[in-house]
Amino acid sequence: MSASTAGGRALPPFRVALLGEGVGASLTPAMHEREGRLLGLDYRYDVVDVPGATSDADLARLLDDLRHRGYRGLNVTHPFKQRVIGHLDRLDDDAARLGAVNLVRFTAAGTTGHNTDWTGFRSSLRSALGGEPGAGLDSVLQVGAGGAGAATAYALLGLGTRTLGVHDVDDERARALVDRCAALFPGAAVRVASADDALWTSADGVVHATPVGMEHHPGLPFDPERLRGGAWVAEVVYRPVLTELVVRARASGRRVVDGSGMAAGQAVDSLRLLTGREPDAARVMAHLVELLAGEAAAPGGAARPGPPPGSRLLGGSPRFLGPATG
Numbered sequence: 001m002s003a004s005t006a007g008g009r010a011l012p013p014f015r016v017a018l019l020g021e022g023v024g025a026s027l028t029p030a031m032h033e034r035e036g037r038l039l040g041l042d043y044r045y046d047v048v049d050v051p052g053a054t055s056d057a058d059l060a061r062l063l064d065d066l067r068h069r070g071y072r073g074l075n076v077t078h079p080f081k082q083r084v085i086g087h088l089d090r091l092d093d094d095a096a097r098l099g100a101v102n103l104v105r106f107t108a109a110g111t112t113g114h115n116t117d118w119t120g121f122r123s124s125l126r127s128a129l130g131g132e133p134g135a136g137l138d139s140v141l142q143v144g145a146g147g148a149g150a151a152t153a154y155a156l157l158g159l160g161t162r163t164l165g166v167h168d169v170d171d172e173r174a175r176a177l178v179d180r181c182a183a184l185f186p187g188a189a190v191r192v193a194s195a196d197d198a199l200w201t202s203a204d205g206v207v208h209a210t211p212v213g214m215e216h217h218p219g220l221p222f223d224p225e226r227l228r229g230g231a232w233v234a235e236v237v238y239r240p241v242l243t244e245l246v247v248r249a250r251a252s253g254r255r256v257v258d259g260s261g262m263a264a265g266q267a268v269d270s271l272r273l274l275t276g277r278e279p280d281a282a283r284v285m286a287h288l289v290e291l292l293a294g295e296a297a298a299p300g301g302a303a304r305p306g307p308p309p310g311s312r313l314l315g316g317s318p319r320f321l322g323p324a325t326g
């Protein structure tokens with residue numbers, strides 16, 4: 001057992017997990033564990049990999065099981081970010097407005113859902129684009145209206161974007177996100193953007209929030225050459241970090257925000273909410289860069305199967321296996 005000590009006293013293990021489908025190779029456990037331990041905690045982060053077809057009853061049992069086993073909380077990812085909401089006692093204001101949860105905290109008062117995807121994206125965009133609210137953010141085109149897109153749109157509108165176009169191959173998803181955002185931010189002009197919307201050539205920046213560019217979903221979601229000369233590009237995909245979009249947009253001289261800042265930012269904000277301690281954001285980012293570089297250099301690159309060394313994989317069917325010791 002690797003218990004940390006405080007003033008000679010052993011600290012109880014601080015246990016957290018990631019719940020999702022196909023999350024065995026996630027880099028989140030490594031990010032959390034290193035930072036948690038550097039914060040002085042006996043921090044353990046497990047992976048609960050369950051099929052998306054898991055029933056609501058099994059999902060409820062699984063959450064209950066984890067809570068009773070002493071877990072402090074869970075990060076939640078695809079395809080449970082919306083489904084988990086019905087099983088929680090409460091949501092914080094932003095998660096309720098956004099309609100998606102990527103962090104659940106278990107406390108004596110019950111279960112609370114949060115969303116740190118949007119705060120992670122917000123910090124990443126702020127630090128990359130210079131910080132002044134509204135600077136270069138007045139008009140934005142967003143491609144992708146799924147879970148990540150809900151978080152990026154919420155962050156953009158919160159940062160002061162006044163015109164937001166949402167483009168998605170699935171018109172209904174684009175419409176649903178536009179309607180939600182328009183109701184939350186009545187002062188902004190939010191619309192569904194078609195493939196030839198004027199924003200493609202006039203927007204201050206473009207956010208890419210679809211899976212295109214991931215190792216198993218290669219390709220270019222749109223041609224960055226098409227955008228206005230000074231338009232920035234923000235990418236949410238971070239495995240690999242150098243997506244075709246990032247490479248092409250950088251080659252054309254644009255300011256590009258890759259997906260690693262959002263990923264590190266959501267981990268930092270999750271750690272803060274879970275532990276009540278202040279993580280070192282630069283240290284977490286540096287660790288993620290190191291993990292991504294190691295992954296890119298490994299045979300099979302970012303797609304290599306299986307959990308990263310040191311993580312514990314729980315799962316298969318919705319069952320629960322105790323974490324590995326050590």
Ligand code: NAD
Nearest residue numbers: 144145146147148149168169170173210211236259262263
């Ligand atoms: P999702 O399946 O919920 O949504 C994807 C959306 O993209 C869908 O609405 C789909 O119709 C649309 N789409 C797919 N191909 C398209 C195309 N060519 N043009 C226009 N629209 C298209 O997925 P998600 O959960 O939103 O995840 C999207 C990506 O975001 C994934 O790669 C995920 O890894 C990444 N992500 C990154 C972070 C981070 O921290 N950097 C956080 C969350 C998600």
